[in-house]
Amino acid sequence: MTNFLNWIENKFMPPLAKLAEQKHLKAVRDGVISTLSLIIIGCFFLVIGNPPIQSWADAIAPYVNQITIPFRITTGLMSLYAAYGMGYSLAKSYKLDGVSGGVLSLATFLMLTIPLNVDASLPEGEGIGWVLPMGNLGGSGMFSAILAMIFAVEVLRFFKEKKMMITMPEQVPESVARSFEALIPGAFVIIVVWVIRVLLGFDINSMLMSIFSPLNNILGNNLIGVLLPVVLITLLWAAGVHGVSVIGSIVRPMWLVMLEANGQALIDGAQPNELPYIAPEQFYQWLVWIGGSGATLSLCALLLFAKSAYLKQVGRFSIVPALFNINEPLIFGTPIVMNPILAIPFVLAPTVTTTISYFAVKFGIVNGFSVNAPWTLPAPVGAFLSASNDWKAAALVIINIILAGIIYYPFVKVYDKKMLEEENAQEQGTEEGETVTV
Template sequence: MITFLENRVIPVLIRVGENKILVAVRNGIALTLPFTITGSLFLILANLPIPGWTDWLGPYAEKLSAPVAVTFGAIGLISAIGISYNLAKEYSLNALTCAIVTMVVFLLAQLNDKYQLNVDNLGAAGLFSAIILSILTVQIVRFFIHHNVVIKLPDGVPPAVAQSFASLIPAAVAITLIWFVRVILNFDINNFFTLILSPLVTGLGSLPGMLVLIFLISLLWCCGIHGDNVLSGITAPIFLKYIAENTQAYLHHQPIPHITADGFYIVFMCLGGTGATLGLVMAMMRSRSKLYKSVGKLSLPSAIFCINEPVIFGCPIVFNPLLMIPFTLTPMILCISTYALMYFDIIGRPVLQIPWTMPPIFAAWFVTGGNIPAVIWSVCTIAISALVWLPFFKLAERKQLETEAAEEHSRREAEKLPDPIL
């Protein structure tokens, strides 16, 4: 089985993760984080779960919420700039030029039937068109540069001016193409791309889709590959769209539409990191094995902030058939139970974007906008993680203790020392 995964499955997933376009999408989406997190902070301040807080703020509540509309309301535009900039760097093109041309192309695609800019599409609604148009624009620029179809000025012309004229033809072609499609043909580019990607969006918005995703991420990690990074180029835009729509609903005191928004997976399934390894770290810290106890102590500080490479490679979990089982099983159990609790509105759904390094319990409070049942559930997930990991760890510990005892016996034999009295 492991040989099949190594030779057949993993290489395909690696090629997907290393694809230049997906890498650019992942890095470009990451550019939105400072803005969405900052917007979330303003939203928290405007809606603290304290009785009478909103009344005490009065008109300042609306003023505090103003940055939310700007930050979350521009993630499509920011993503378009970020993706094109990163993709241009992957192709060794002028990144700034491609970013500016993409910005104009994206804005042109968001015109309404009266040829006025539809600002609602600059946010989550325009995220998918931002991705496609960024890729398309950079490919157009790349084509003209590669075939040397550019305007060249004499060597004495300042570089900035020369670069502007060099980008004139590809920029004109890209803008004319989108103008023809959106204005002349009156074709809604934004709705078209949203419709095309709707099956993927629907899949990751469902429980089965999340379970498949968790399985693939865990599978990659068990083979020593950063599963979250490999697949984030596909998943990040969708989860970002979900959290942006949830934030807008929360801001306007409407029902929260999405469960699997950004924060669902990282906050409730990644306690201590991928695989919910916080339970394993807790078990290792009390282990009788010298190896596991030292790895547990060294891993705890980083595990608190959801970083678990020391555990994955130090325990190790990589290519360890026994520990691969709870590494995959634990987040799946947490996914099913968390999804059910949110589906029946027993705990709050993600409404704010937070840094993925925020410690458990605190993360649950912030991501749900101060929902106390979600905080209580976060404490329960830590206990569940520990319970699932414990029996598997005990089996691994028993084998490790036998190994350490054999090594100690060999050392004493070599040094002619008597075995310790147990």
């Protein structure tokens, strides 16, 4: 087991961590993170639009479209915001002007979407001006946004390196000079996308969706695909690396696509327990990572009753953060990192609770997840809000806490005994005894 943990730290983690730190993926991560607060706000209106009590739901039914407009404009247009954020971040990482990169990335992304009026999808004379279909600007446009962002900023960088740009004399203010710098690469980018999308009529959006939707289906609806991030994240944590930060960098765009698809389905009238995807990030956040990665709230509760003075103390200082899903003090204090005894339940418990939760959502016993609630909420509350106000989701959280506790129990017993023996040996070894400071 120790060998295995060493292998994880030395062989398995570095390439994954390197991938997560790759410039383009990092830009995707930072860009996507910049949209999260908007998505949380938008989802709040989804909660209001889907009240838990039928009579309330009936009462607001005529106004649902008005109530969910903030959702449509925030979460429903997430790729729009992400395109800017990602472009900004990638340009910054190349030491280019962030705003120029963001704006060009956004324009490139929008160029991929043709206004509906062009091909007579909309009758003329409606007096509504030109209309962009919002469907491509939400989650389903995420991959187009990523591609557009990479293309736009890479061209910007290439032109800058080759000095193919209009340089202004030094007297010109810097902000003006910068906007001229982006002129030639910007024109190049827009013309290329215009030729591909408009003249050749090649629909990049639908091509990318046809590539990525099978992948989304595996990660979102297939048991193996749903378990994969759980195992990878807990293994990385067992080697001491923030698993969600690494794996999330890679998978989060897909999780967000799933979340948005679920939210859209809901406002389009789908039953809350029949949403398209089982496992957007919120599925893990609320049903599996209870108390933090590794379902450590259960472990923390067990440590409170440990015989070892040290473990008891770790349990005490970790329990309050654990209620808000922060578990680093526990992970590094116990420690779980590189600890062959506790690494086993740390991987095993979430694997079991994921499997059970998967079937609970799949069979419609518990609602699907469509709301991005702040991750520091206590899990039953977060689960309730995130699964369209479903009390059964909160009940499943309690069941999962108990289950994880049962899985952790024998391992905690063994580790507690070992620690206690060490503590006793230490006390006998030193005359005055090692004092543990609080």
